[in-house]
Amino acid sequence: MTGLSLVWLVHSHTGSFLTAGQVSAAFAVAEALAAPQLARLTDRFGQSRILPPALLAHALTVAALVCLVTASPRNALPALGGALVGAGVPQLGAMSATRWAALLRPNRAAELPTAFALESLSNTAAYLVGPATVSALAAAGHPVAGTTVAVSLSVAGSLLLAAARGSAPAPAARSTPHATSRSLQHGALFILIGLNLAIGVYFGALQVSVTAFVVEHHAPGTAAPILAVSTCSGLLTGRLYGLRRRRATPAMQLPIATGALMLATWLLLTAGSPLQLGWMAVLTGATIPPLVALFSQLTESTAHPSVLTQAFSWPGSASAAASASAAAASGWAIDTLGPRGSFALTATAATTTTLHSLTGLRVFLHPPTSRPTPPKPAPHDRRAPRTRNHSR
Numbered sequence: 001m002t003g004l005s006l007v008w009l010v011h012s013h014t015g016s017f018l019t020a021g022q023v024s025a026a027f028a029v030a031e032a033l034a035a036p037q038l039a040r041l042t043d044r045f046g047q048s049r050i051l052p053p054a055l056l057a058h059a060l061t062v063a064a065l066v067c068l069v070t071a072s073p074r075n076a077l078p079a080l081g082g083a084l085v086g087a088g089v090p091q092l093g094a095m096s097a098t099r100w101a102a103l104l105r106p107n108r109a110a111e112l113p114t115a116f117a118l119e120s121l122s123n124t125a126a127y128l129v130g131p132a133t134v135s136a137l138a139a140a141g142h143p144v145a146g147t148t149v150a151v152s153l154s155v156a157g158s159l160l161l162a163a164a165r166g167s168a169p170a171p172a173a174r175s176t177p178h179a180t181s182r183s184l185q186h187g188a189l190f191i192l193i194g195l196n197l198a199i200g201v202y203f204g205a206l207q208v209s210v211t212a213f214v215v216e217h218h219a220p221g222t223a224a225p226i227l228a229v230s231t232c233s234g235l236l237t238g239r240l241y242g243l244r245r246r247r248a249t250p251a252m253q254l255p256i257a258t259g260a261l262m263l264a265t266w267l268l269l270t271a272g273s274p275l276q277l278g279w280m281a282v283l284t285g286a287t288i289p290p291l292v293a294l295f296s297q298l299t300e301s302t303a304h305p306s307v308l309t310q311a312f313s314w315p316g317s318a319s320a321a322a323s324a325s326a327a328a329a330s331g332w333a334i335d336t337l338g339p340r341g342s343f344a345l346t347a348t349a350a351t352t353t354t355l356h357s358l359t360g361l362r363v364f365l366h367p368p369t370s371r372p373t374p375p376k377p378a379p380h381d382r383r384a385p386r387t388r389n390h391s392r
Helices: 002-014 017-045 048-071 079-089 092-104 109-139 143-163 178-185 185-217 220-243 250-270 274-302 305-337 339-359 361-365
Strands: none
Touching: 002 017, 002 048, 002 079, 002 109, 002 143, 017 079, 017 092, 017 305, 048 079, 048 092, 048 143, 092 109, 092 143, 092 274, 109 143, 109 178, 109 220, 109 274, 185 220, 185 250, 185 274, 185 305, 185 339, 185 361, 220 274, 250 274, 250 339, 250 361, 274 305, 274 361, 305 339, 339 361
């Protein structure tokens, strides 16, 4: 909601989508770069100590950006403000996933897939309701209200999370061995980052592709229903995925899920009308929530608990950066090859996820040890009496 609200805000005061795109790009890049650093501080000091100052910085930077856009919209200052807003976005998704792992891993690890499926469902619902709310407010002539609503929801949710100290994971001890941070350098996490890059391209290109397709077929009003139906199909499959427990490991489920996404996206190239595109979008949307839940399960099993927030933030940052870049790339593809050129970009990204998951299958089956090692037994008391040697 925040990124989209910035686009509407800047465009309403400048009349330029170019300037709005620059602010949005600065926002996305800054968030991608700053999110892992904020996550590192969260692992080190704890969520309850990091969230309040991060929220204050986020609210102040948004207020500053609104003032900059209102006062001087046609210089470089709004882009700088967008970067500051992106750098201060609270990483609620990574923090929430880390809490689930801390709560369930000790005694209820079998319920982690259900918890991560619930996270995926909540994200899908937010993507369905949030952008529509911001766009409706902007279309009604209240772009500042859209930005205010987005920031207010982020701040309110973050305050509730910070207040729930009972579910917050303990901060990493200062004496944590350096070896625990090596799980961030393991090949499994790099594969997850690559998968999220590809999924980010899929997300960024799909919305632009659908919009361009329906405009070409003189039915611009069908773009929102197509995207909404796609999201609703994901809500259904995400719920079904969370209700059942599977014998296959997440590593074995991943190629199946990515393969389904690949087949569904290549079908988009055969659509001849908005109605056909809607049916095919149902198939693509149905594959996303289970896939996102699998990403979370694999991340949790890969990283050590002391750096788990960082492990969740790196793939999320990769997805956000790729989504912003793909939106621009899909625009070039549409201008050059038409809407099907952008659909080809979407299908290529989905194919990359399948190949990447197959490549990383062996790595995921042998992840690094991510659970804390049990403490060593205390050494024997050196002051205990020794047996005398009577050989003399």
